[in-house]
Amino acid sequence: MEFPFVLLIGLFFAAAVYLMLSKFLVRVLLGVVLLGNGVNLLLFTNGRILREVPPIIPQGHDVPATLTANPLPQALILTAIVISFSFFAFLLVLVYRAYQDLGTDNGNEMRLAEPEDDPLPPTGY
Amino acid sequence: MAANPADLSAALVLTPVPAADWLVVLPPAWCILAGAVLLMLRKSVRLQALIAIPALAGLVVIDALLLAHVAANGPVTMVMGRWLPPFGIAFTADLTGVLFALAGAVVALAGGVHALADIDASGRRYGFYPFLLLLMAGVSGAFLTGDIFNLYVWFEVLLIASFGLITLGSEPRQIDGAIKYAFLNLIATTLFLVTTGYLYGIFGTLNMADIAAKAAAGRAELPLMTLATLYFVAFGMKAAAFPVNFWLPASYHTPRVVVSALFAGLLTKVGIYALLRTLVMLFPVEREELSFLIVLVGVATMLLGALGALGQSDIRRLIGYVVISGIGVMLAGLSLGSPGGIGGAIFYALHSMVVMTALYMAAGLAGRLAGSFDLNSLGGLYGRSALFSALSLVLFFAAAGLPPFSGFWPKVMVAKAAIDIGAWWLAAAVLATGFLTTIALGRVFALAYWRPAPMALPVQTMPAGALLPLVLLTALTVGFGLFPERLMALVQHAAQGLADPRAYIGSVFPEGK
Secondary structure, eight states: OHHHHHHHHHHHHHHHHHHHTSSBHHHHHHHHHHHHHHHHHHHHHHTOOOOSOOOOOOTTOSSOSSOOOOHHHHHHHHHHHHHHHHHHHHHHHHHHHHHHHHSOOBGGGOOSSSOTTOOOOOSOO | OTTOOOOGGGTBOOSOOOGGGGGGTHHHHHHHHHHHHHHHTTTOHHHHHHHHHHHHHHHHHHHHHHHHHHHHHOOEEEEGGGBOTTTSOEEEEOHHHHHHHHHHHHHHHHHHHHHHHHSOHHHHHHTHHHHHHHHHHHHHHHHHBOBHHHHHHHHHHHHHHHHHHHTTTOOHHHHHHHHHHHHHHHHHHHHHHHHHHHHHHHHSOOBHHHHHHHHHHSTTTSOHHHHHHHHHHHHHHHTTOTTSOTHHHHHTTSSOHHHHHHHHHHHHHHHHHHHIIIIIIIOHHHHHHHHHHHHHHHHHHHHHHHHHHHTOSBHHHHHHHHHHHHHHHHHHHHHHOSHHHHHHHHHHHHHHHHHHHHHHHHHHHHHHHHSOSBTTTOOOHHHHOHHHHHHHHHHHHHHHTOTTSTTHHHHHHHHHHHHHTTOHHHHHHHHHHHHHHHHHHHHHIIIIIISOOSSOOOOOOOOTTSHHHHHHHHHHHHHHHHOOHHHHHHHHHHHHHHHSTHHHHHHHOTTOO
C-alpha cells in the first residue's frame, strides 16, 4: 500500500523543486506549498498505512481488538499543516508587499539589499 | 475509574512532579505568557518596555536557577500531561541545553535594553517586544525540549517571530532581505521535517532519549546515515554553513540594528545546538563517518566568512560574514568529536552569542555617531567617544579570538583537539581565520575610529543607556576571557554528557528501560 504513496511523494517533491528553481516568486511560493503537502504525505506514509480502523479501544478491553490506524502521524500532520498554512499566508503577504514596494516579482531584480554596485572598502588609510 | 481495569502506572506519572523540576518548562512558558500579555497591551507603547525588560530579566534568573539545578543534579526531565515517555512529549534539560538557554536569555535581555534607544514608538506599536518574547519562547523551547518533533515546532515558533522582527519597519530594503531570509529558512525547516518523518518511520518514536538508546542498539540494520546527512544539511542551512549560507549576508544587515544583533546572537546558534544534539548525541557513529565532510564544510565556512568580511564596506554586512566565519569554527569542533572539540564548539557558540550581539550593537552605535554604516565615509569615532571605542576594540579582539578575551579559549580548545589527532591543517585554518578576522576588524577600527571623518555627515548623539548592554556584554567577554576555568569545566562536562548520553537517557527513563 505504501508504494503508490511513495511515487506520489516523489512527484510532489519533483514538482516543488522545479517550481522553486524559478526566479519568479509566485512560482517559488507555489513550490513551497507543494513541498509542504509532499512532506505531509511523507509523514503519513512513514507512520505505515495500516487498516482503516479508528484507534478506539472497545469497552472492557485493554488493547484494541484488531490492527488499527496509527494515530500519531495524523497528529504530526495536523501540526505541520497548521504551521505550513500560516507560513504560506505570511509569505503570500510578503511577496505581494515586495511586488508593491519593489515593483517586481523577479528574484534576480531584487537587488535592494545587496546592490550590484556595492562599493568596495577603501584600500588606503 | 474502577470500571477501567488498565494499569495506569505503566503509562502515567502518578507521583507529583518535584517543585524544582517545574523549572524545566518555565523558560518557554514564561516567555509565552509575557509575550501574550505584551500582545494584549500592544497599544500601550509606554508599558511595553516596562513589562518586557523585567520579564527578560526574570528569564535570565529562571535559566540561571535551572543551570544550578542541572549542574548539581544532572539532566532533569518533565513530561507533558504526565504521560510517561516515550508517549508524552518530554522536556529534558541537560547541561548543554541550559548553557545555551542561559546565554540566549542574557543576549535577549541586553537586546531588550538596547531596544529602548533603537526601537521608536512606532516600532513598539508594531510589536517589537511581543515578537522578542515569542522569539525567546521558541529559542528556550528548542534548547530544552527532549522530543525531536517538538524541536521542529519550536524552530517554527522562533522562525515566525523572527519574520515579524525582520520586517519591523517595512522598508523596501527590509522586504527584499526578508524574502530571502524567509524562503531559505522555510526550506531548511521543511528539510528538518522531512528528516524527522523518516526518523519516525525508522524508530517509531520521537523522544530523543528513546532514539539515542534505540540507535545504539540497532545501528547495524538501520539506515541512520541518511538521517545524519539530512540533518546535517537542514541544520547546516539554519546555522549558515557554506555553501548554504547565502541567506545570511543577504538579510542580516537590513532590519533594525538591535534585531540584527538578536538574530546574530540567537538564530544561527540554534542551528549549531541542533547539530550538536542530533549528530553528537543521537548519531555519533554516523558523525564519525561524516566527519571529513563536516570538517571540509567547517574550514570553507570559516575561511570564506573571514574573506567575505574583508570585502565588505558596510560594517553590518561585514559583521554578518564574521558570524558565518564563527560557525565554521564550531563545525570544526563538531567534526572532531573529542570532548575537547565538542566542548570547544559549545564554548565558542556561547562566546559567539554574546560577542556577535555586542558587535552588531556597536555597529549600530557607530552608525548613529558617525552618520553612516559605510567604511568609505565612516570616521572620527575615537574623538567622539573614547569609552565606546575602547569597548568596540575589546569586542573586535574577542571576535578575532585574541587573548585575553573569551574568543581565545574555545579556539585553543578546538586547535588543540585538532593537533591531538594530527589534523594540523585544521588548527592552521582556525589560526588563519583568526588572522583574517583580525585584519578585517582591525581595518574597521583604523578607518572608522582612528581616521578623522572624511566628510561631514549629519550625526546623532549617543542615546542615554544604549551603552549599558554593550558594557554588560563586553564585561562578560572580558570576564570569561580572564577566568575561563569554571566555564571550561562546565562545557567539558556538557560535551561528555552529549557524547555519553547515559545520564540523559536515565533522566527520561528512570527505571533503566
